[in-house]
Amino acid sequence: MANDVWVYIEHKEGAVSPMSFELLGIGKQLAEGFGSNLCAFVIGAQVDDLAKEAGTYGASKVYAVEGDVFKDFRGEAYAKAAAALLEKYKPEIALFRATVMGTDVAAAAAAQLGFGLCTDTIGLAIDGGKVKMTRAAFGGNYSVSVVNEKAAPQIATVRPKAFAMPEKGAGSAEVVKESVAVSDADLATKVVEFIKSATSVNLVEADIIVSGGRGLGNDQGFAMLKELADLLGGAVGASRAAVDSEWIPYEHQVGQTGKTVKPKIYIACGISGAIQHLAGMRTSDCIVAINKDPDAPIFKAASFGIVGDYKDIVPKMIEKFKAKLNK
Numbered sequence: 001m002a003n004d005v006w007v008y009i010e011h012k013e014g015a016v017s018p019m020s021f022e023l024l025g026i027g028k029q030l031a032e033g034f035g036s037n038l039c040a041f042v043i044g045a046q047v048d049d050l051a052k053e054a055g056t057y058g059a060s061k062v063y064a065v066e067g068d069v070f071k072d073f074r075g076e077a078y079a080k081a082a083a084a085l086l087e088k089y090k091p092e093i094a095l096f097r098a099t100v101m102g103t104d105v106a107a108a109a110a111a112q113l114g115f116g117l118c119t120d121t122i123g124l125a126i127d128g129g130k131v132k133m134t135r136a137a138f139g140g141n142y143s144v145s146v147v148n149e150k151a152a153p154q155i156a157t158v159r160p161k162a163f164a165m166p167e168k169g170a171g172s173a174e175v176v177k178e179s180v181a182v183s184d185a186d187l188a189t190k191v192v193e194f195i196k197s198a199t200s201v202n203l204v205e206a207d208i209i210v211s212g213g214r215g216l217g218n219d220q221g222f223a224m225l226k227e228l229a230d231l232l233g234g235a236v237g238a239s240r241a242a243v244d245s246e247w248i249p250y251e252h253q254v255g256q257t258g259k260t261v262k263p264k265i266y267i268a269c270g271i272s273g274a275i276q277h278l279a280g281m282r283t284s285d286c287i288v289a290i291n292k293d294p295d296a297p298i299f300k301a302a303s304f305g306i307v308g309d310y311k312d313i314v315p316k317m318i319e320k321f322k323a324k325l326n327k
């Protein structure tokens with residue numbers, strides 16, 4: 001029988017990043033395919049509640065490493081703990097989120113163990129008794145599938161929103177407390193202060209995204225889109241053409257070389273619908289496209305299409321939503 005499938009539970013400010021639970025969904029499918037168990041692992045100062053929550057999303061067992069040394073996120077400390085667990089239990093595969101924190105821990109743990117790491121994975125399937133990991137390659141022009149035949153466990157970081165979120169249930173997990181000897185004296189870093197980025201955007205977790213492309217014509221267009229996004233409690237996205245024009249920072253970019261998003265509503269303004277853009281948003285629940293070219297490819301992917309100039313349409317939407325929402 002294959003070994004268990006493990007998912008790393010990422011957390012910030014005492015709450016699990018919901019996308020970690022997304023990994024439990026695909027993790028469950030893999031574990032069922034192997035006939036093994038889905039387990040989670042979590043590292044932090046106090047993680048009891050986080051560990052229990054993982055049980056409600058399908059983990060049957062959660063390995064928890066606790067200690068003051070893990071109070072603030074330090075990749076160095078977390079990776080030492082993760083590597084110790086992976087070495088001890090040798091799961092079939094360990095899945096991390098492809099976020100800054102997840103990648104930090106996964107890469108350092110893989111390096112400590114001398115194992116390979118598949119980053120930014122968008123596909124996971126069992127092939128020949130191993131997990132086949134698929135990722136984009138060569139700037140998104142190809143996709144490549146890899147199997148690490150020698151390493152046990154295989155380690156992968158997975159793009160947020162690449163897999164469906166599992167339903168929350170009434171399940172509970174057995175919590176196994178593990179102690180790993182990591183002390184401040186072993187670490188080269190200490191956290192002095194956390195400073196939130198003024199431009200930080202949480203595109204990946206937004207339910208509504210208002211996105212702009214080259215058709216906006218300038219950065220002022222994004223001010224209009226932001227007004228609509230703020231009104232709807234959403235976030236602002238962008239095509240690569242808009243980012244390359246320096247109208248908006250890269251962290252807003254959606255697409256193959258940007259973020260993969262799956263909001264309830266994606267409003268695309270002045271975006272043509274190139275394949276690389278669609279790769280990052282085509283699984284949105286509802287796509288509304290505004291484009292002055294009736295033949296723009298984006299309309300093929302859209303649930304609703306509005307042919308016209310965004311400068312006429314977006315202000316009307318703002319006006320209507322303000323009235324509807326009493327704002």
Ligand SMILES: Cc1cc2nc3c(=O)[nH]c(=O)nc-3n(C[C@H](O)[C@H](O)[C@H](O)COP(=O)(O)OP(=O)(O)OC[C@H]3O[C@@H](n4cnc5c(N)ncnc54)[C@H](O)[C@@H]3O)c2cc1C
Nearest residue numbers: 213214215239240241255256257258270271272277292310
């Ligand atoms: C390897 C690789 C990776 C890439 N990765 C990404 C990626 O991650 N994300 C991404 O977005 N792109 C990516 N691209 C680029 C992609 O191929 C397209 O060039 C890009 O998406 C085009 O952006 P756009 O739709 O904003 O611009 P355009 O294709 O120029 O489209 C602008 C649209 O705006 C419309 N328009 C013009 N004026 C108005 C107006 N006033 N009102 C309404 N509509 C108007 C036009 O009709 C047109 O359809 C990548 C390309 C490569 C080769």
